Amino acid sequence: MMPIEATNQRQATHAARLTGAEIVWATLEGEGVREVFGYPGGAILPIYDALRKFPIRHILVRHEQGGTHMADGYARASGRVGVMMATSGPGATNLVTGLATAMLDSIPIVCITGQVSSKFLGTDAFQEVDITGITLPITKHNYLVTRAEEIAPAIREAFLIARSGRPGPVLVDITKDAQQAIADFDFDAAIPGEQRKHPMLRVEEEAVTNAVEMILAAKRPVILSGHGVLEARASDQLRTLAERLQIPVATTLLGLGGFPASHELSLGMMGMHGESWVNESIQQADLLIACGMRFDDRVTGSLATYAPKAKKIHIEIDPAEINKNVAVDVALIGDLREVLEQLLPRLAPRSAKKDGSAWLRSIRALKGTASVRDIQNLPDNGHLYAAHVINDIWHATGGKAIIVTDVGQHQMWEAQYYKHDEPRSLITSGGLGTMGFALPAAIGAKVACPEKEVWVIAGDGGFQMTSPELATIAQEGLDINIAIINNGFLGMVRQWQQLIYDGNYACSPILSPDFVKLAGAFGIDGATVTNRPEVLPTIARARTSGRAFLIEFQVEKEDGVYPMIAPGAALHEMIRRPDPLIETTSDV
């Protein structure tokens, strides 16, 4: 891609004198960055001008928010740091939603923004905003860099901070004069200093002993498996723990894939739209072993009644999460994989005596009674249900695709009906619940993992928020499949209005364009599906097309996600699917 001279120039850059703009790219290159997402503008033009000298692929986004979600999807799919670039002013403020999304889900991204020249700072110059001030609460750290000499150390430190400890987004704002000035560049010398090293948190011996005793004494233990399992790459250790002591595993939304859904000890997703047996198990448990999760309100329901019989062990890298929402009996603060590796040798000898079977049998019984209500078991009645569509995508892809969801009902159905066996196979905005996330995040995932099959699953509402990124797909020639679950409503809002606001559907019906024609305008093929027999053949068409393909699934308009815990209710106070047959007869 890059001319040979550029490669030579790059090699000559080490310990050389470069412009600040060149230092940006040389530092990114040194950090192993091969792709960046971005959108140019006046205050970042020196950096864009220098790009041609470096072997880094730039993906031109259609909106800076989309660019941050791309960097985010890139990081979630690959485990590498995602990079997004934007100009000052509106370019920078457009990053806010993406930064907050990454912050709440602990995703390592680095955003680099151009800033007005340092002599204009504070003068309300054209396109000047205080982006470090604006993003302070939604970044793990941020920098305002005004000198070329500071660029390499700031970017290197940003990478270190983004990916270490509990990961998160970092923003580096660089003034235009710093980009234009010349300075010595030495990648190795710019390594973050001692004072910025993250001290490795050590687990206290006494806490380990207490945890081991609790685990061995428990009769009804449940492991709560969170996003930290993926971030710490602790899936194998978690699986060993579960199998060795026959402990069932419930998963958070972001933790899906951290423990194989097809494993006999897998319970599935917990919380607001968790299956009844998962939440019942948590409420009946005598021990919760929380691994890399933060007891989010969507997971616990009412705290006053949460897991009342259970002792709690919390294994977590961020000390701020301990006793924040749920008081725990033992806290093991540290890297999850290391903590589990410390625990496992002590749990081995007594594993054979563990009587988990009565507990597992009672959970299996709970599962059996729930399945009759499962819409998946409803025979084809001429209606198309999102659950069927998603289950068919799972079957067709053999569960091997990276699925990137938007936010709403389809997101919850995806969590229920696509069985994730692999870490990083589900990419979704959990903490911020950002509509518009899916399409750009899928672009990031595909750029990071071109060999993987990538599917977007989005609602008709959320898709419209970032649909211009179809142009990015077209320009980059990305083979991404897109499933729009079109129910004619902001579905999750409609469901809440139905259940909590007396069916007053205020502003939740939504008109959509002809999505297939829209895709066509970008040169992307597509098809509309209105009934069940067409689902699998159309999915097959998309998968074999060799290029991007959009399917609009026109599904049942007023279907609901069940079970549901109303906001603030106890975890066992579930609203169940009334009866799928009765529920749908009204519109037959």
Ligand SMILES: Cc1ncc(C[n+]2csc(CCOP(=O)(O)OP(=O)(O)O)c2C)c(N)n1
């Ligand atoms: C940016 C943003 N605005 C508003 C919301 C609130 N919200 C959550 S789900 C939802 C409805 C989503 O509708 P749609 O995209 O059609 O998906 P569906 O629920 O129908 O599957 C809304 C408006 C949000 N999560 N994000």
